[in-house]
Amino acid sequence: MHVVPGIKVLYFGTPVVLISSRNPNGTANLAPMSSAWWLGQFAMLGLGNSGQTTANLLRERECVLNLPSSAMVDAVDRIALTTGRADVPEGKVRQGYRYEPDKFGVAGLTQQASELVRAPRVAECPIQLECRIVAAHPFAGASVQATAFQVEVLRAHVEEELVIPGTSYVDPLRWDPLIMKFCEFFGGGSNVHPSRLAEGWDMPHQLQRTSR
Numbered sequence: 001m002h003v004v005p006g007i008k009v010l011y012f013g014t015p016v017v018l019i020s021s022r023n024p025n026g027t028a029n030l031a032p033m034s035s036a037w038w039l040g041q042f043a044m045l046g047l048g049n050s051g052q053t054t055a056n057l058l059r060e061r062e063c064v065l066n067l068p069s070s071a072m073v074d075a076v077d078r079i080a081l082t083t084g085r086a087d088v089p090e091g092k093v094r095q096g097y098r099y100e101p102d103k104f105g106v107a108g109l110t111q112q113a114s115e116l117v118r119a120p121r122v123a124e125c126p127i128q129l130e131c132r133i134v135a136a137h138p139f140a141g142a143s144v145q146a147t148a149f150q151v152e153v154l155r156a157h158v159e160e161e162l163v164i165p166g167t168s169y170v171d172p173l174r175w176d177p178l179i180m181k182f183c184e185f186f187g188g189g190s191n192v193h194p195s196r197l198a199e200g201w202d203m204p205h206q207l208q209r210t211s212r
């Protein structure tokens with residue numbers, strides 16, 4: 001039997017992407033996101049308009065999409081409720097966000113120079129995609145003010161042990177992406193870590209939360 005609960009969140013489960021972008025002062029910003037889908041050598045990214053990353057992508061027209069493995073969940077969660085925007089929007093303050101100019105440092109992640117774009121890669125991420133912004137589309141509705149970015153992958157860097165030897169393919173048995181499902185973190189089908197985002201969004205989940 002189906003019911004009609006009027007579900008409030010539609011995050012059914014998508015890979016987490018750490019987007020690195022360049023701030024106006026030349027430093028790097030880093031933001032977790034998961035509203036991404038892929039077609040050929042392109043991706044569409046859904047990003048809220050109040051974030052620093054959206055401003056950076058509109059201005060710089062480039063970014064790096066870094067895909068963390070599920071083992072990197074702790075680093076991702078550490079920057080979950082941070083923004084690179086100094087004037088934190090009121091709505092984000094209410095959710096517990098704070099301004100953080102050094103997200104790489106807070107996450108314990110390492111900047112690695114890119115080859116084709118100015119934003120750095122995340123050295124620890126097994127898959128890093130250098131991208132240019134092809135187009136930016138307004139994406140707005142009653143509960144969302146966002147931008148849909150079409151990006152083109154210019155160069156893909158992949159950890160050697162994930163590549164099927166002698167091919168241009170990633171081995172799906174070796175690649176274990178960090179998945180965000182209804183604001184909770186999953187890897188290999190299991191819940192792998194408590195989620196600050198779920199706390200900030202006041203999710204009514206029964207998952208065990210550890211104190212930090």
Ligand SMILES: Cc1cc2nc3c(=O)[nH]c(=O)nc-3n(C[C@H](O)[C@H](O)[C@H](O)COP(=O)(O)O)c2cc1C
Pocket residue numbers: 016029030031032033034035036046047048050051052053054076079080081082083084085180197
């Ligand atoms: C796992 C995870 C997934 C997220 N997915 C998205 C997303 O798809 N789109 C989005 O706009 N924000 C998403 N967020 C929230 C952003 O990280 C948040 O808006 C943050 O302020 C962006 O950083 P920035 O302001 O420095 O750009 C996600 C956060 C987490 C922790």
